[in-house]
Amino acid sequence: MLYTNLKHIETANELKKIIGENENVMVCCGRMGPMCVPVYAAMEELEPEYPHVKFYDMEFDNPEAHIIRNDPACRGFMGLPFTMYYKNGKVVKATSSIQTKEQIKAILDSEFAK
Amino acid sequence: MSTTIFDTIVIGAGPAGLTAGIYLARSKVKTLILSDGMAGGQIILTHEIANYPGIEKISGYQLAAVMKKQALNFGCELKTNVRIASLDLQSTPKTVVLADGTSYTTRTVILAPGGRPRMLNIPGEEEFKGRGVSYCATCDGDFFTSKEIVVVGGGNSAIEESISLTKYASKVTVVHQFDYFQAFPYIVDEAKQNSKIHFVLNSTLSSIYGKDTVEGVIIRNLKTGEEKPCKTDGVFIFIGYLPNTEFLKGHVAMNHAGEILVDKNMQTNIDGVYAAGDCIEKRYRQITTAVGEATIAALAIIERIHQNHL
Numbered sequence: 456m457l458y459t460n461l462k463h464i465e466t467a468n469e470l471k472k473i474i475g476e477n478e479n480v481m482v483c484c485g486r487m488g489p490m491c492v493p494v495y496a497a498m499e500e501l502e503p504e505y506p507h508v509k510f511y512d513m514e515f516d517n518p519e520a521h522i523i524r525n526d527p528a529c530r531g532f533m534g535l536p537f538t539m540y541y542k543n544g545k546v547v548k549a550t551s552s553i554q555t556k557e558q559i560k561a562i563l564d565s566e567f568a569k
Numbered sequence: 570m571s572t573t574i575f576d577t578i579v580i581g582a583g584p585a586g587l588t589a590g591i592y593l594a595r596s597k598v599k600t601l602i603l604s605d606g607m608a609g610g611q612i613i614l615t616h617e618i619a620n621y622p623g624i625e626k627i628s629g630y631q632l633a634a635v636m637k638k639q640a641l642n643f644g645c646e647l648k649t650n651v652r653i654a655s656l657d658l659q660s661t662p663k664t665v666v667l668a669d670g671t672s673y674t675t676r677t678v679i680l681a682p683g684g685r686p687r688m689l690n691i692p693g694e695e696e697f698k699g700r701g702v703s704y705c706a707t708c709d710g711d712f713f714t715s716k717e718i719v720v721v722g723g724g725n726s727a728i729e730e731s732i733s734l735t736k737y738a739s740k741v742t743v744v745h746q747f748d749y750f751q752a753f754p755y756i757v758d759e760a761k762q763n764s765k766i767h768f769v770l771n772s773t774l775s776s777i778y779g780k781d782t783v784e785g786v787i788i789r790n791l792k793t794g795e796e797k798p799c800k801t802d803g804v805f806i807f808i809g810y811l812p813n814t815e816f817l818k819g820h821v822a823m824n825h826a827g828e829i830l831v832d833k834n835m836q837t838n839i840d841g842v843y844a845a846g847d848c849i850e851k852r853y854r855q856i857t858t859a860v861g862e863a864t865i866a867a868l869a870i871i872e873r874i875h876q877n878h879l
Binding site for chain 1: 611686698713782
């Protein structure tokens with residue numbers, strides 16, 4: 456279980472539905488570890504600044520998270536969390552391991568510009 | 570812009586900040602804790618804590634949750650995920666302004682912003698972060714099953730995590746800058762008895778290389794200057810912590826490492842401004858030491874307030 460204030464995704468179908476219904480979606484797939492928690496915290500801080508982006512998390516050890524773990528964009532990833540950025544249902548960016556708030560903000564600004 | 574007056578503002582919500590909140594609020598000192606992240610600080614990142622007196626085993630997240638609940642139950646106010654825009658610690662009362670424009674005034678301040686892991690800052694480190702470079706064995710260890718890895722560091726974290734990583738890796742090479750370890754001897758002994766762990770001493774990494782993922786490192790001998798390539802699938806870095814005190818430069822006295830200087834009551838060079846936890850100059854950084862320092866700071870403030878020495 457992820458103890459964050461973000462909305463949680465529990466199933467692969469739920470993720471498909473969310474990225475199908477929303478233009479801009481960011482999903483952080485991780486555990487409650489030192490590389491993941493700062494990313495969740497940054498997302499919680501950024502959520503109000505980006506009302507046109509939907510922010511979610513998904514537990515890495517949930518079997519349903521195969522949809523992210525096995526995504527071709529995550530090939531070579533060897534560090535949690537796997538953070539996915541979807542635009543119109545397609546992955547436009549994916550990062551592995553910890554990212555600073557500034558790094559996340561830069562991706563949001565470039566990939567999800569209004 | 571709104572203004573609220575507090576007796577004490579605590580900056581930071583790790584074990585030190587939450588302990589201060591518990592003591593102060595219980596003594597009816599009007600207290601606000603401000604945190605730039607979630608409450609709990611670095612302990613929420615600790616998988617298991619087994620040396621906190623009175624509790625046999627607990628996850629860091631659970632311990633932080635209980636500390637937070639205690640502080641709130643005693644009447645402490647807590648604001649998380651806030652950024653401090655400016656500080657005036659010299660005046661009476663003192664002022665803290667948040668990035669959203671909210672302004673607070675307070676009679677006293679406890680600085681407890683904690684610390685963060687130190688990076689090596691060598692070529693390849695940022696490029697391969699998450700593609701072989703890691704700072705967390707618990708998080709990423711299973712990506713290295715049957716692979717060879719390098720661990721950098723010689724403190725408790727580095728040696729404990731090296732032992733932990735042998736559950737996954739086929740070989741762990743510990744690269745350490747000295748010919749002795751800062752880790753406790755019993756941990757070093759355990760590592761030395763582990764056939765999967767090898768040591769390269771008096772050395773450091775000068776770069777990390779690869780294509781899509783880490784393929785190797787360059788190890789530099791610090792005595793001879795000689796550099797040698799070493800093939801590896803991953804690099805785990807545990808070389809200590811940096812204090813989160815950049816925003817306090819020019820406000821309170823610090824040492825060359827950015828650690829805040831305090832007296833026996835945990836007071837800084839500014840009257841009414843105290844500090845506790847991983848941000849202060851000290852030898853040992855433990856949850857128990859942070860809790861102890863915050864207790865001293867809080868009791869000193871309670872005494873000031875009761876004696877009207879504000």
